[in-house]
Amino acid sequence: MDEQYHSSQTMRAASLSPTSTLSLPGLDLSNLPPIAILTAHLKDEELRQLKETLRRYDAPLTADVSRASVFIGKVGTKRRAEFEIRARKLVVEEVAALKRSASPVKAVGLPRKRRKVSRAQITAHEGDSTTEDETVEDSETEDESRTGKQVTPVSSSFRSEEVLQVAQVFDKTSNDDIIWVVKLDWIDACVSAGHLVPLADNLVYKAKVLERPKSLNNKSIKAIFATAGKTAPASQTLLATRPHAVQDILDRAKSDVSTTTTPKSTYQPHRSSNHGSRRFEGKSYASSTQPAGKSYASQTAHLLQATTSEYEGEDTDVPQPPDWVKKGVKYSCQRFTPANGPNEDFLDQLKKIRTVRTLIDDDIGVRAYSTIIASIAAYPYKLSHPREIAMLPGCDEKTAVLFVEWKNTGKIQAVEDYENDEAMKVLRSFYDIWGVGAKTARNFYYNNHWTELDDIIEFGWNDLDRVQQIGVKYYDEFLVPIPRNEVEQIASVVHDCAIRLRDDRITVTIVGGYRRGKQASGDVDMIVSHPDLSCTAGLVREIVEALEETEWITHTLTMNMTNTNRGQHALPFRSAKGAAGGVGFDTLDKALVVWQDPTWLTRTQDLAENPKAKNPNIHRRVDIIIAPWRTVGCAIMGWSGGTTFQRDLRRYAKAVKGWKFDSSGIRSRSTGEAVLLEGPEGVVGGSPEDAERVVFEGLGLEYVPPEYRVTY
Template structure:
């Protein structure tokens, strides 16, 4: 399959004329080379292959023949993975003998180095593609009808070439068969020892592309070992432990199948007629028909439908259903969901499945799972049977089937949930998704469009293309993912509250001052929080106007804030009024209050003491790095007239807040958000539900009662 690709003919003088740009046989004595297409455009791939052919490189499309792999790889693990993905299994050569690479083509300096890697359009018209030249050379080997032909290698070559999507074939002049055959035999005979010295037999090297470009510029082949990313020894593919089952003799399979069929026929003859279709089966089939899709995915008979006598007896032990189950209450904001419900282990598995749906951009699936999870989180008893699951509003046969699988599993895990950790594609996209400032769609673009496979790829190949927020999220990736203990949340809130009073001196004239309320997961009772959310408010609107700017400036001057990710002045800009019914046309962010999203770091840290020596004195002159972790903090400012809406809007889980807005619209025709309540039917008339509340706790209670959902503390709004 390999061939020494002949020099591309030039029919007329051009920028690639041999007289103007002498072509040196730089890589004639080097082993067969394979170009890894990872992170290379199609045009760049063809340009590189043409360049290699011009300098007499032995280029191959068959990975089994290649000893040198050229690519944009810079890590050993990634290089081994790229080889394995193409069927080349290797183990790293730890202490390989370093053999000096022969310097060939020591003539005049190649003029190709002056023009770099870029080739003009004339090259495409006059120089045939690498594959066409290789095929032409192969045809010129003088094969006869008696020579054996390796069809397997031909298939692998065509499949690999098809996956790389080569450009249309170009016209060229084929070399004479006799000349090609003789030159190929002579090259193999003369260069075999030199090739083995560069890359020993049954070994491969993954080399950076800079080796090619720098060698062409220098007019001689540079030391390849200086550019080697990975040096491996080719090994056999590891044996599949289940291969013994896959290679069962046909006679044995046939014999077993005949015995199974015979027993099945006998059982069917003695079995009574099947009963009519159960109600559960009818529900599942009906929902599948309405959902559409592939017929193979519409109906999978689950174990749920085969109910034993013990399961029917267990229904007697089912506790009485709560009122919201009897009345089929669909809104999560009208149910109490504690932080640690009885079915927390099962809910955790469903949350993982929902995350997979989110990473695959299945918005309908995300909403469906959120509804089911919220109902399970509010159920006050431990589930015993799938019938209980089906009785919950928002839980269908799919959730019941998953419960049966969860109950019967040895480790308490679901196969669909394991995908988040076991599937390499989903787990990589999830890793990108965890970068602050990167959503599910962007994370998928990182993987599929830009071909990044880990965080190092993002840093090395895409750092300059990231937004400032994404760069910060990547820089403090591990610190942002680490949880913030409750004690630290309390200390950070005290610091922010202190600076709020500093920038508004005398604001305590009313005996109350500025209120600082910690909301989010902390208020719901979590032991650790992913970030910190605080709402600041004052009874005098002159105090809260533009307060966010002054607080951020004060905290930055004292060193508490290292980065400001976002700063919004939407409430102050509209004179602290409730958001209009139709929304603010100039607002494109997720909330309607003044807020600052910042990166927080405690500036007070301990400096390690050193001995009083001369070297230590010089070291002390160097700046000492702050070792305290970086935290994500959201500071929200709310006017007092709607502080109850602000606290309510920032205290519940996502599904609770979603259903709160849905219920306000459905039951009253109102629009609810953190800035207040407006009527939808009267053109946006403001509804004051907080009138008469003296504290922010009273005002929050008045809002919930006014909406009709009833009061429940924040610790019972944990819908996951």
Template sequence: MTLSFPIIFLLATNLGSKELQDLEEQIPTLTYDINVAEVVLGKVFRKERALFELRKHRLVTEEVDPSEASSPASRGRKRAKLETPALASSDLDSDTASDGEIQRRLVGSASASPTVRVVKLPWFTESVKAGEVLSMDDYIVYEGRKVPRTPVQPAQPVSADMAAQVLKRAAADAGALSRGSPRATTTSQKWGETNVSHPVRPALLRQTTSEQEIDTQLPPIPEYLHTTYSCQRPTLVNPPNEAFIKELTKIRTARTLVGDHIGVRAYSSAIATVAAYPYSIQTAQEVARLPGCGNKIALLFQEFKDTGQVKEAREDESDPKLAVLMLFYNIWGVGETTARDFYNRGWRDLDDIVEYGWDTLSRVQQIGVKYYDEFGLKIPRAEVESISATVLAHANAIRSGFEMVIVGGYRRGKLESGDVDVVLSHRNAAATQDLVGRVVVSLERAGHITHTLSLTTANSERGQAPVSWKGDDRWNRAGAGFDTLDKALVVWQDPAWDRKGNGGDGGGPGRNPNPHRRVDVIISPWKTAGCAVLGWTSGTTFQRDLRRYCKKERGLKFDSSGIRSRTDGSWVDLESGPDGSPAPDMLTAERRVFAGLGLEYRPPEERCTG
């Protein structure tokens, strides 16, 4: 049973990125807006630290009198609030609950408290362990009443004397600043830091009369958008609001580069929602009402509508440090953490990496640098199909009967792909055992594969038995990947080229002008091929929400190598027929996984969540 927690804001202070992500996934009523939170949860143990965190997040409070907070009547109000049906976690079941949605549900709730409590993290973890929401009395570090911002007063008439006094004071201040007073002293901020000494007045959503008229005629929000799981929505490759989504995606990328994991998740949820919205957005209020968006995204849309762009996205594009981080991040084999490490070493371009750090790179990273420009080229659909057909032909040359599905962006309908992903399977389990190495060798001998970046044989090493969840640590260790299928991640180059046209007189070998491509060959046993095709086809947020849905709604763990029960860790077969017969083909197996999970089937072109 899902526990009915109050609305929680999670402090990132003193939490590692992995611990932070795990907690976000566990909190069913998580919000990223501290202003609507009832509980601020974190590794905070002193009132002074609690007050500092609230100030840092610009939440103004006044401490609740201890006698009032501990009175029987107050405790009764606390218990009543925890039992409020309107805020049950079943209604707000999301690891990125919409701020706008939470605010709407708070409005009109008679039991909504004007206070906020800073609570020690063990209150939440011990509540989860106990299976019930425990009393906060022993965990509260600070309790304060939220102080509303002072409204702006109407301007008063200014007399000539008042104006003269203002000008006189301004002149005096200017003189003091020019003499180097403390107010004139400035310090350069570190990149990525924000000066919060003078809080910026929050922007307000403004509406013209015509926009107000539009709002009264807004189309109803589709029923599927009321869910927090993007795996339950149709999300097309070219949505009506694609231009705005591109701006949000640029901001999300910048958040990725600086390590803002909370921001990345929040923007991913907003992007997935806007992408699934079937109408062209007309007003900011239309955005604010969408789950996962709220006022922040609405204000960005208002700016986009007024100017045709989003200032934050433009600033990110012009930031010199972000430009360098993006350069490094686009090296195959380099993630955002390594990109920041390269920057901190003083490197600013690929030449710096080659000159000062080549020997410190892994072999995969060296290949990523060597073919940086070529890996950045997009692959047209015709070439994706040609490469995939070659892989299938070599597999069938080893043993006939292999079937293949081209997955990734190609299957979602993209006109061009960044790489080529294929899933191979065979109805006979013996055929997929140890196949991946033999396919790679065959393709290498034919001149198609120039480098093997990674070769994983975990599935064959355990005899292709579906791995149980929390089973043998050998197969569940950190860093093993998001699935345990056999796979080869390789560099591909078409060996056919016109030697006369490239080698002068044709007497010499010349240089193959065909670009190097990235190709992933995934091998799945037939009994889990549906999960493999589903996982490797769907967009990133779709996959994230599918795993979250399986965890919270079904008590299951999903990845591309199969489905397991979170109760006893056993493999759950959703792909066989009622009589135990195997699926007739890989796409039918995929449909059966959707049905077995209680999800409406979404064709690949409706899984473009980004």
């Protein structure tokens, strides 16, 4: 009996742990009503784990009881539930619970497992194409971490069913404002099952709300930022609690996991088909000259039919395709993709369509357009004929349709509609907040009906996590590009700091857009390494502490010690069924921080006149990543390419070599053993760049210089 109890408790802890492998990836809590946590009887660690679990599965967590409909906690009796509700100044009257069907989940036909999306299903979507019949694995790339937005592909084929399932679990017999008080065990059950389960005995109390308290969020932007300005800087907090510095940093550094609820606006993306890959819907996207009932897609197809005759002559001067086109090379890591190629004007249009797909939550569409963009970007000639596009891997007739429209009119109507639509402008402005993903942006607009940053601050400040609050506060500054000389200066400061902490064998390699040759970057990404394995363990924490003390780092957004905690070995190989969503993002030790130069010309004079004088220098986003020497080549490689290059690198390693590639190293998919391409101790006497070349060679790939990995 004791063993059985211990086992159940272990499973419970694992289900609430950010590193759990027991939970199934199909669970999606985003459609639930707003959730508030009843903190009574919850220990600090239990509360932290519960919040992380809810956020991981996109639950609409809120601290504002004026909005909450579901209250979750350690509540075992109706009397206790009534007390908790009264304590939050809610005036309610109990609603008699209705009898439920034996299995609401089964009634809506929710699949037990995720279905694999086939090529036929993918290409059936308008404008979509792909190059491989597989679910893309989660792993880190510099582009994903730059915005703090993890790309976690989610199958939308279940979304309509999930909405029905939520309706079954949280049923309402009227339009009354209803609340539910639910036991914590219900969340455990959902996580273990991988989908929503009936409330059953976990429903403690159900009531109709007669009166709610006023919202807590009634401060103006000036009042909130004025209060925030009085808070002690992160460096002062760290110094004041030096004995607990490690835990202090880790507690303060929390990753963003966006939360959302189902959009209620009439401008919702279509959801009846897999991944909702339809163009925009709503009056703003209907052409004024378009016949009623006729979609824009059919209008575009008609344009292709009516205007391609000029391209069909035998004398058309179409250049011979490069070898990678003739051979149908589908992985972008096998070809050279420069910046500023001959088709940038057309690519700019496709990038905007991909942005739309991101904002409407069309994951397959995003990947399809990424493949198309990468393929056209690698094509060395100016496109002149739709047949050229049809030859490119990942492109098809639908891509040719867009090209013909753009070639004949100088524009693509879908892009024009996107740029002129007010809803999309608002979504894009929210999406540009560091720490806010597309789901959260849609929640802000569709569910909360916010249209500007001031709305978020006035009505939703307490619902933002710390990372998102910082993203809002420094919104304008984070959007200012960082020139190359400033990137180099920031890396130099980190390098000097690391040398003082270790020795002069420390290496700092600037990766990301800078290494690909960008003249200005959105943030600064750097890989820090050392030939001695013991010198990289825990180094990221020490660097952050030292730079906070010297005031270069003003805020620590996230701090991950994952690699140190597993002995600096490559990420263990786990199947997609066993891995928790997004696990790849934390495979290396890293700190995502806010950076500000602490020196300015009049600093001494300003501080003499006012000890609280404000530093006028701009705040920057900086990512400090630590890699052990024996796999530093994988780290450099994993953080130097565009998103599609990195995705294709992982897919190539899987399909061609049977390996799992990760920035922390490579493992065999058949044995799970580490594949040490760089040697047991790394490339002795070489540089991180030398190690990267060794990895290319070990993978059987031709070395692609960073400036030719611009796959966007």
